[in-house]
Amino acid sequence: CSYKNEMYGIDHDTKHIITMLGSETQDSKRVPVYLVHSLSFRPQYINASEFTCVPDSIIIYGDKFKIDKIDRVFTAPVRYSDLHADIQGLIPIDKIRGVRFSDTEVRYSMDVTRFVEISKTYQIHPVNVPSDRKLLVYPSYVEAVFKCRYPVNVDATEHVSFVVDYNEFATSLNGKCTVRPESLSDGILTYEIDPVAVDCVLEVR
Numbered sequence: 001c002s003y004k005n006e007m008y009g010i011d012h013d014t015k016h017i018i019t020m021l022g023s024e025t026q027d028s029k030r031v032p033v034y035l036v037h038s039l040s041f042r043p044q045y046i047n048a049s050e051f052t053c054v055p056d057s058i059i060i061y062g063d064k065f066k067i068d069k070i071d072r073v074f075t076a077p078v079r080y081s082d083l084h085a086d087i088q089g090l091i092p093i094d095k096i097r098g099v100r101f102s103d104t105e106v107r108y109s110m111d112v113t114r115f116v117e118i119s120k121t122y123q124i125h126p127v128n129v130p131s132d133r134k135l136l137v138y139p140s141y142v143e144a145v146f147k148c149r150y151p152v153n154v155d156a157t158e159h160v161s162f163v164v165d166y167n168e169f170a171t172s173l174n175g176k177c178t179v180r181p182e183s184l185s186d187g188i189l190t191y192e193i194d195p196v197a198v199d200c201v202l203e204v205r
Helices: 002-008 014-024 164-173
Strands: 026-034 036-039 045-046 052-054 057-063 079-085 087-092 105-110 112-127 131-139 139-151 162-164 174-176 180-182 189-193 198-202
Touching: 105 112, 112 131, 131 164, 162 164, 162 174, 164 174, 164 189
Parallel strands: 036 079, 112 162
Antiparallel strands: 026 057, 045 112, 052 105, 087 105, 112 139, 131 198, 139 189, 162 180, 174 198
C-alpha cells in the first residue's frame, strides 16, 4: 500500500503536511480602497456630497512578506467632465500579482448640485471669554463667500455667525486665533473667508 502511494500519489497525511507548509507564510489584512478619479464640473455646479465607494475597504490575502508592504488598493480611474448631475457606477480594483481580494470591484457615487454664490460681511464674536476679561479682535470683521444650493428658497446664510475661541487664545504663542463659523445650515455647500485668522488682545476688566 505504501509502495502504491509512492508510485501513484500522496497519502492524506502527506497532503496535510504539504498544505500546512505552503500556508505558513499566507496572511490577510484589511486595507482601504483609494478611489482614483478625475472630475470636472459644469460652471455653477459642485459636488453636494463626498465622492465615496462601497466597500471603502477590502481584505487582501497573500504571502505575508508581500501584503505587509500594501497599505491600500487602487481602483481603475473614474473620469467625468462637465458634471451637472449625480453620478454612480461600478469600477474594478486594480489587480496585484499574487494577492487575492475579498472584493474585485466597488460601487462609487457622488451627489452633484447647482449652486449660487452669496457674499456677506460678518462681525467676529469672541466666545468662552471669562466674565472678568475682554478679548479684542483685529480686524473685527470677516468677508465670507458661500456656495449655496440652488434654488435658494430661504437665505441659508441668515443665521451664520463667525467666532474666535478664548480657549485657543489662551494657548496661543502669538495671539492669533482661527475664525470659525457657527450655525452653518444644510443649504451651504462650501465657504471661503478672509481673513482666516485674526490678532487677539486680552483686556482685563
